[in-house]
Amino acid sequence: MATTTSAAVTxxxxxxxxxxxxxxxxxxxxxxxxxxxxxxxxxxxxxxxEYVETGDQNSSSFPGQIDNTELFEELDSYHLKERxxxxxxxxxxxxxxxxxxLAWYGMVEVQPALERKVVDLPSLVKVEVYPVEIFLCLHSxxxxxxxxxxxxxxxxxxxxxxxxxxxxxxxxxxxxxxxKSSDTSCERLRNVHVRVLDSCLSSGMTVxxxxxxxxxxxxxxxxxxxRNSVEEQDSYRGQPGxxxxxxxxxxxxxxxxxxxxxxxxxxxEYFLRNAYLEELNFTNPLGMKxxxxxxxxxxxxxxxxxxxxxxxxRIFKTKVGHFASQFLGYQQHDSQELLSFLLDxxxxxxxxxxxxxxxxxxxxxxxxxxxVAEEAWRNxxxxxxxxxxxxxxxxxxxxxxxxxxxxxxxxxxxxxYLSVPLPVSKDRVMEVFFVxxxxxxxxxxxxxxxxxxxxxxxxxxxxxxxxxxxxNQMVVADVFNHRFYKLYHADExxxxxxxxxxxxxxxxxxxxxxxxxxxxxxxxxDYGSGSSSYGTSLFGHPLLMTVPRGQCSRDxxxxxxxxxxxxxxxxxxxxxEEDEEEGEDDDDDDDEEExxxxxxxxxxxxxxxxxxxxxxHQQPCEEEExxxxxxxxxxxxxxxxxxxxxxxxARRRKLLFSIQAVNSNGTTExxxxxxxxxxxxxxQPYVAMDWDPDMKKKYYNENEAEKYVKHQSMEVPHQQTxxxxxxxxxxxxxxxxxEEENPWYYCPTPVISIYPTLSVLLCHWKLFRHxxxxxxxxxxxxxxxxxxxxxxxxxxSNHYGGLRDGHYTSYARNKDNGQWYYFxxxxxxxxxxxxxxxxxxxxLFYHRQDKIRQxxxxxxxDSSSPxxxxxxxxxxxxxxxxxxxxxxxxxxx
Numbered sequence: 001m002a003t004t005t006s007a008a009v010t011x012x013x014x015x016x017x018x019x020x021x022x023x024x025x026x027x028x029x030x031x032x033x034x035x036x037x038x039x040x041x042x043x044x045x046x047x048x049x050e051y052v053e054t055g056d057q058n059s060s061s062f063p064g065q066i067d068n069t070e071l072f073e074e075l076d077s078y079h080l081k082e083r084x085x086x087x088x089x090x091x092x093x094x095x096x097x098x099x100x101x102l103a104w105y106g107m108v109e110v111q112p113a114l115e116r117k118v119v120d121l122p123s124l125v126k127v128e129v130y131p132v133e134i135f136l137c138l139h140s141x142x143x144x145x146x147x148x149x150x151x152x153x154x155x156x157x158x159x160x161x162x163x164x165x166x167x168x169x170x171x172x173x174x175x176x177x178x179x180k181s182s183d184t185s186c187e188r189l190r191n192v193h194v195r196v197l198d199s200c201l202s203s204g205m206t207v208x209x210x211x212x213x214x215x216x217x218x219x220x221x222x223x224x225x226x227r228n229s230v231e232e233q234d235s236y237r238g239q240p241g242x243x244x245x246x247x248x249x250x251x252x253x254x255x256x257x258x259x260x261x262x263x264x265x266x267x268x269e270y271f272l273r274n275a276y277l278e279e280l281n282f283t284n285p286l287g288m289k290x291x292x293x294x295x296x297x298x299x300x301x302x303x304x305x306x307x308x309x310x311x312x313x314r315i316f317k318t319k320v321g322h323f324a325s326q327f328l329g330y331q332q333h334d335s336q337e338l339l340s341f342l343l344d345x346x347x348x349x350x351x352x353x354x355x356x357x358x359x360x361x362x363x364x365x366x367x368x369x370x371x372v373a374e375e376a377w378r379n380x381x382x383x384x385x386x387x388x389x390x391x392x393x394x395x396x397x398x399x400x401x402x403x404x405x406x407x408x409x410x411x412x413x414x415x416x417y418l419s420v421p422l423p424v425s426k427d428r429v430m431e432v433f434f435v436x437x438x439x440x441x442x443x444x445x446x447x448x449x450x451x452x453x454x455x456x457x458x459x460x461x462x463x464x465x466x467x468x469x470x471x472n473q474m475v476v477a478d479v480f481n482h483r484f485y486k487l488y489h490a491d492e493x494x495x496x497x498x499x500x501x502x503x504x505x506x507x508x509x510x511x512x513x514x515x516x517x518x519x520x521x522x523x524x525x526d527y528g529s530g531s532s533s534y535g536t537s538l539f540g541h542p543l544l545m546t547v548p549r550g551q552c553s554r555d556x557x558x559x560x561x562x563x564x565x566x567x568x569x570x571x572x573x574x575x576x577e578e579d580e581e582e583g584e585d586d587d588d589d590d591d592e593e594e595x596x597x598x599x600x601x602x603x604x605x606x607x608x609x610x611x612x613x614x615x616x617h618q619q620p621c622e623e624e625e626x627x628x629x630x631x632x633x634x635x636x637x638x639x640x641x642x643x644x645x646x647x648x649x650a651r652r653r654k655l656l657f658s659i660q661a662v663n664s665n666g667t668t669e670x671x672x673x674x675x676x677x678x679x680x681x682x683x684q685p686y687v688a689m690d691w692d693p694d695m696k697k698k699y700y701n702e703n704e705a706e707k708y709v710k711h712q713s714m715e716v717p718h719q720q721t722x723x724x725x726x727x728x729x730x731x732x733x734x735x736x737x738x739e740e741e742n743p744w745y746y747c748p749t750p751v752i753s754i755y756p757t758l759s760v761l762l763c764h765w766k767l768f769r770h771x772x773x774x775x776x777x778x779x780x781x782x783x784x785x786x787x788x789x790x791x792x793x794x795x796x797s798n799h800y801g802g803l804r805d806g807h808y809t810s811y812a813r814n815k816d817n818g819q820w821y822y823f824x825x826x827x828x829x830x831x832x833x834x835x836x837x838x839x840x841x842x843x844l845f846y847h848r849q850d851k852i853r854q855x856x857x858x859x860x861x862d863s864s865s866p867x868x869x870x871x872x873x874x875x876x877x878x879x880x881x882x883x884x885x886x887x888x889x890x891x892x893x
Contacts, residue, residue: 018052022097042091131149131151133148134149136159156195159177176209243308254333259810265852268300284354286348347384353384364411392758416762431445445710446714452495456493473509474505478502484515513546515685545561655695758848759848759851792852
């Protein structure tokens with residue numbers, strides 16, 4: 001807290017001495033938690049530095065008294081301005097340096113010294129420029145509020161002492177504190193020996209003190225202000241437990257887990273009847289000083305009060321993040337991880353065992369399983385005894401076999417929930433398109449069964465059996481957006497290929513393999529890009545072609561490409577010639593002629609001989625005409641050009657597309673071969689056919705190009721595998737022999753037997769409505785009765801999407817009326833039983849049948865009934881679900 005300083009000014013030493021002393025202190029002092037530093041207005045400090053550096057006691061730069069006026073919002077309250085920046089608005093100096101400057105120069109009268117503590121924040125030590133500003137008041141007089149500032153390093157006991165002094169509380173009076181946030185949430189500050197930082201107190205919150213009455217009671221076991229609701233909800237009366245949880249920002253994972261636990265009858269009734277109050281363990285070093293249990297109890301009591309549409313679990317979220325840093329902030333997390341932390345935290349906070357004794361474990365040594373199990377359970381309860389153990393804990397038997405000596409070790413290990421694996425198929429079904437070298441054959445769609453852990457070559461091998469094409473003559477490609485997204489190598493893992501990928505398998509020969517893209521030119525040149533080229537867009541399916549290396553000239557490629565597209569491209573009739581349109585601008589003709597014959601990027605020419613092709617050279621049309629005497633060089637330039645154009649166009653074929661080397665994206669143009677006549681394939685062989693829009697419209701059959709045929713493998717329906725519960729249990733209870741290289745190391749592999757028959761079973765697996773563990777329970781010898789083994793589903797946590805961008809909801813059965821509800825954060829709707837079985841089921845809660853009590857309340861009425869509260873949700877009819885009325889969402893106002 002800021003203090004006012006009135007130290008007497010002493011005769012300062014020489015200026016050089018001042019400078020050295022202060023600089024030395026600044027260099028020596030490091031930030032240590034608990035130390036005190038001071039804020040000094042930067043302009044005054046800079047003037048002092050200038051003054052001592054002059055060495056002149058009479059210098060005009062004398063700074064005068066320390067003056068921090070510029071740092072205050074107003075001089076009446078001396079409240080620090082917001083968003084002050086270190087080294088721009090102020091400097092920080094250690095306490096020893098501050099006291100020297102104060103003694104030498106004094107301070108403006110009445111102005112408080114800006115004393116600040118060094119606090120140790122998570123992964124950061126810093127000077128606390130802005131302390132925590134909180135409001136103080138008595139429970140008996142909420143109108144009298146005092147504002148005070150405390151360091152995050154101060155203890156709650158410090159606040160308690162300040163409040164007793166401020167409100168004239170008799171010394172020795174027994175008091176307790178509550179903290180209330182701005183949204184009226186409130187919780188007990190039980191441990192007064194923790195720091196402000198650790199208590200989750202923050203600026204803007206209120207601390208309320210209440211004093212014990214003379215008769216030993218407290219004014220309020222839970223003050224009316226101390227609830228997590230809004231005033232508008234006071235008149236609401238709904239079904240207890242049917243209450244949403246507000247999403248605080250990606251906290252659906254927490255809300256889903258809380259709703260499932262809330263609808264676990266034994267645990268919820270334990271908290272509602274306040275049994276937890278007598279069992280809070282504040283000394284357990286493995287616990288959270290009872291704070292997690294109290295925070296959870298507050299949420300449960302509010303949800304089951306029947307007075308709230310939705311509860312804001314902010315205090316609970318803060319507590320969880322405080323004790324489990326992985327849940328700090330507002331990132332999405334795994335509901336199972338949250339649930340695991342919560343159950344463990346509740347257990348340690350409620351552990352009835354205050355001092356855990358050391359227990360030496362004994363080997364089974366051939367004793368009966370029943371005896372070993374009972375001993376293991378007694379030992380477990382000697383160290384772990386809580387409502388969580390009563391409800392969720394059990395034992396499973398592990399049998400371990402040493403491969404060297406064949407010794408068998410049997411143990412019974414405790415568990416809180418079962419993470420049961422699902423049987424995983426070793427095969428995978430994939431759908432691919434096979435593209436033959438035959439130009440008139442349509443692509444064929446195949447459905448293949450391949451090894452899940454196989455390679456790309458395995459896919460080709462399976463396809464080879466269907467097509468009779470050798471696997472080594474196949475290229476597997478991922479086609480996306482009319483281009484090759486990826487070409488796979490034969491030794492790549494099939495796990496790289498996703499089910500949603502469009503996979504094409506191309507037959508190839510032994511020659512050069514070209515990746516062929518189809519592009520359509522725009523009608524206009526791309527002048528905006530600073531280039532004279534035309535804009536293009538990809539269309540159709542790309543192709544892979546094998547081309548003889550001796551036929552890589554553009555002329556030869558043109559004919560090969562045209563042949564490859566024969567199924568859906570109609571070649572021009574030889575008699576069709578391109579007639580010159582009358583009235584065509586000469587300049588445009590010149591541009592087209594220059595584009596065609598000079599740069600040769602819009603088509604192919606047909607002048608070269610075989611020898612010229614082999615040499616990689618192609619004569620321009622102009623030279624050819626001069627040699628043949630068809631375009632006399634003696635003509636004037638204009639007449640010569642006109643005669644040349646007419647002669648060339650008369651012999652010119654109609655070109656459907658031009659050929660251009662491109663990169664793998666089909667967008668970046670690369671250089672042609674030497675003299676523009678042939679392509680070089682030293683780099684990635686990607687080639688594009690650039691179609692003129694008019695030519696494409698006239699000669700390219702788009703419908704035919706998209707056609708394909710289905711192989712008979714596609715007719716076999718692909719059925720989802722049905723997983724039986726027994727398969728999961730058998731997989732979970734498989735005997736595993738230890739690896740021979742580690743004969744001395746035991747691997748904990750469960751075999752059979754769950755003991756005892758726990759009340760509530762929490763499972764992390766796929767959904768089953770009912771569970772029968774009759775084959776997995778340890779039978780008690782010498783008794784006629786079988787142990788209870790059947791469990792019914794009571795709650796489900798659902799997960800949709802991925803971990804980071806997914807969403808959690810839950811289904812739960814209300815313990816009082818037996819009705820199922822769907823919880824989606826603050827929204828709650830009725831649910832029919834057939835809605836519960838979904839692929840999104842992630843966490844499953846089961847209650848043992850002999851422990852499930854009959855509903856104490858009748859099933860909800862139809863929403864049309866006049867006796868139903870106006871704010872309640874509508875209910876489906878239980879006699880015939882087909883007549884159910886639409887669900888109405890319950891939301892916070």
